Amino acid sequence: MTTDPDLAQATTRRAALVQALADSGELTDPAWRTAFERVPRHVFVPYFYDHMGRRISADDADTRDAWFDAVHEDRALVTHRTGGAATSSSSQPSVMATMLEALRVEDGVGMKVLEIGTGTGYNAALLTHRLGNDSVVTVDTEPDLIAAARTRLTETGYEPNVVLADGAHGHPDLAPYDRIIATCRIDSVPPAWLRQLTDGTGSDAGQILAPLGNALVRIHRTGGPLQAEGCFLPGGAYFMPLRHGTVDGIPVRRPALPTGKARRTDVPASALADNAYRFLLSIVEPHLDWQYDLDDAGKPTAARVWSPDGTIAALHPDGTVTEAGPRSLWSRLEEAYRVFTEHDGPGPERYGLTVDHEAQRVWLDGPGGPCWSLRP
Ligand SMILES: C[S@@+](CC[C@H](N)C(=O)[O-])C[C@H]1O[C@@H](n2cnc3c(N)ncnc32)[C@H](O)[C@@H]1O
Incomplete structure (x- = not known):
């Protein structure tokens, strides 16, 4: 296999990265630790683009060493470009670990997880390693990404449901889901995700974890299908947007500078x-x-x-x-x-989100605090 130059060396390098994530407190759950140790990131990321847009690849003798180092470092790596803009990446492993731990999955109870944003398939492989093939559904809008992810997942022995679809609609055919995890940024929660969450209002209620704005929000169902609430997690999370068309996410040209009165x-x-x-x-x-x-x-x-x-x-x-x-x-x-x-410069952890039939509101220090309506 061209992307597997030295299995033993890759295993050693992966173990070192996992240890570093554990030492920094970003990877604390032993079951996720095992998944990160076993799933070979280098197989899912056979090439990436550096900040100059150069392709750094396992197949290129000049860049092979740089590639091998990078895939074993705690770095986000751009893996897909459209019109010069980055349109997919393998997220930073520490951020992936934080998200997987925040997803609060339970083993052995047949939990079903929907991932929005398959990308390389690496996160889907981690989920599948822990939960099993039938428990994981992953969707992406890019046909070439889906095809490559399917191949790599099969190569590494994982067979989750990999679906070419617009993630804004979730994937109703295999719903309901106990957890929905988005690896692309949303501006508001797509109603389809709320409708596809498992019923329940207690600890068994379906949950969504997603980058909303620049931070992660985790909400759970609180009643009917369109009612949910939860909090933002501490720290930032900078993800590519959930695209609604081919051009979304590509930087907007700067308008002419204003010349009016200051x-x-x-x-x-x-x-x-x-x-x-x-x-x-x-x-x-x-x-x-x-x-x-x-x-x-x-x-x-x-x-x-x-x-x-x-x-x-x-x-x-x-x-x-x-x-x-x-x-x-x-x-x-x-x-x-x-x-x-x-309000003394609050960080994301002081904000929350309430969703009901009429609106989605981000609030500060409780649902009665200052709030902002999200545009659908
Ligand atoms: C940060 S990457 C995902 C990384 C991925 N989870 C991995 O492990 O490699 C974000 C992904 O979201 C996908 N995406 C963007 N808009 C989407 C949409 N409307 N539906 C499904 N996927 C979408 C992009 O194509 C991209 O692959």
Whole structure:
């Protein structure tokens, strides 16, 4: 097998990575530890693209060593590109471990898991190693990814249900699912996922774990099929978006810089580099793009922020802002900053999500706190 240059060496390198994940506290569950030790990531990631877009591959003598090192490091690796943009990756193993542990699966009870975003098939292999072939369903929209993942899964002895489908619709044919795990970012929870969750309101209720904005949210059913609630987990989670068409996820061209009158603002450039504030912005304005100017110490001094609707704001080093476009983007950022500072700069773990028939709301410090409606 071309991607298996030295099985013993790969096993040793994988064991070292697993030990590092355990030492850092990201991999604590012995059953997931065994899965990470056994499933060979290098088979699922036979090549990737570096930050210059160069292909680093097991089949290329010039890049083979770099490839072998990278697949055994705690790195996210871009594995698919469309029009110059990254459209699939093998996620960072530490993030995968965090998500799999947060999924709270139980062994030996026939739990069924739906994964949205098959990608390389590596995460599906980890799930299948632990839960068995019949318990895992994985979907992706990219036909070539699905075909390659199927081949690699078979090669490594795993046979979950691998389905070419738009994950926004889940996979009703094999529902209900005890767990749904998304490995791509959502802006709101697709109603199909809620409908395909296992019934129940107690500890047996179906659960969804997904990157929503820049963090992971875990919600469980609280009543009828469209009622669910849960909390965000600490720390960030930066995933590719769930695509609704071929162009989603490809960076939006920056609109022309605003030339209008500058006004003062209380939002400092440093806030834009604060992950906690950025999390709130990822909820309030999910599709922002950014550029910064940094000083010698690497601190932002100025920034441009824009949205796909053509709205742009430029924050200048003197603390003023200029704007252009169909609405005031900066006012949204200012309002979010006011809430953020009034509540002492909360991280994602202080937010939660409530879903019912009418709306999906992210709240801060409880369902009665400040809240933001998610757009479907
Ligand atoms: C970070 S990658 C997934 C990594 C994967 N779990 C693995 O172990 O390699 C995100 C994946 O989500 C997929 N994706 C994006 N939009 C999707 C959609 N609407 N339905 C299903 N998959 C989607 C992408 O094609 C991509 O493969």
